Amino acid sequence: MKEINLFGRIILSGYIRAVTGLHVGKGKEGLMIGGVDNPVMRDALTNQPYIPGSSLKGKLRSLAEKRDPATQPNKSIGKGVTIHVCNDPECRVCRIFGIPGQEQATAPTRLVVRDVFLEKESAESLKALDSDLPFTEVKYEAAIDRITSEANPRPLERVPADALFGPFEMVFNIYQDDDHDLLATLIEAMALLEDDYLGGSGSRGSGKVRFVNLEVKFKPVAVYGDAGVDISTMGFESLEGARSAIDSIIEKSRQEIQVPKVAGAA
Template identity: 40%
Template sequence: MANEDRRRPLRGKIILRGLMVCDTGMHIGAGGNNLDIGGIDSPVVRDPLTREPYVPGSSLKGKMRSLLERQLNLPFNRYGGNGVYRHECSNRKCLACRLFGAAGGRDGDNIPGRIIVRDMSMTKESKERLSEIETGLQYTEWKFENSLDRVTAAANPRQLERVPRGTEFDFEIIYTVESEDEEEIKKDLYNIVQLLRMVEDDTLGGHGSRGYGKVRFNLNIFEGRLIGFYSGDTGASKSLEVKTPEDCTGVVDEMAEFFG
């Protein structure tokens, strides 16, 4: 491929902000290496400084990518280890690879992803509310479960840690604008919004088939920043409020026109 074909113009950023609300308890595991007597078998991931539970951006981004790959019926042609297959290709028109990126390898074309999904921290209101609830844990709850031997009916009890229902997290997704094509920008933004809606009807985190991880996204703000904004041009930005889910279509169209 010619050098000019590998250029990636940076035209600006579009920032999506809002709240993620847990409609059921949610478990995103920390993968602890220690098993303490009387302790929790599967703890949630926490900030090492504040000890507050958070949602890694990789958890949401991975779920979004997985749903898009399945929606588009893409081949799972790349083995990522641990028994996990995913789709990757060197086609820059591939909607999944364009948004989320692809490592083409030695003979392929690397495609850096266009979206950044930030780690999500609990809102101040949720921290205050959870600090008043006595669960024996900091900001979380115990969930006791049993798995049953199908032959002997012997119980195997286990204890999992969950973020309680009603907990809210601030979320932020950043889309990098590389194209002057309004339709391409619209398509990518529509896909981001639609994927968030699909996650709502799926699960986030572990043990989803047992009722965990039902979440809801309240998109509040789309903020567009042309490249001139970063050089001090205050007129090179545009902020659009989202009041209802139905507003997203008009907001996406207006934001794409701003960059077109």
């Protein structure tokens, strides 16, 4: 196995606005007595709904996979979910998002996505909301029985539209020079997500999100040992702004987090 050196980390942070109601749940875990049959994920400590980093990362991965014919889903990971996995060291999807634990990893995963909690003020206003459940609303969706065509209203718990989550944090590790270029794939997946949906019930209108007030921070490894090193940042009001500046982000990244050319390499 070749040597693995960490040269720096790019910290991408910002906020996630729920443009429509957001339902990030655990999937079909059975009916809860007196509750909705489709609850949202809640933080055990605060009881507030949150977006698990794994859900956000999984969604970005699936969008990045579908974007490229070379990375179509090929491996079942249970619960009816199929993802793309390969051993190609050049594969952008597997380098960024990693491959499941039981597979033989040829390179470290570049991306870490942390859990995203409700922004403070947003949590306060949702707390003051007069609703059936703390911080959320219950939406009744008409599920049409395919055989009898009878409408059968199903309760779905959602975080109301306009709620703000954040700050979110994504950590992108730089191990080799062309990792800088992978930032474009990540930003593109985020842009695809804005026109897709996060969480469940997306085809029925839930889960439209926007990334706002973004900050990209470039941290060469030297900053971890020396607090005096300046850290460069770039800011963007919207993802659209970051997307159109992707070439300068990558250029800045290369400049701030330098990967030495290996002696003898082309």
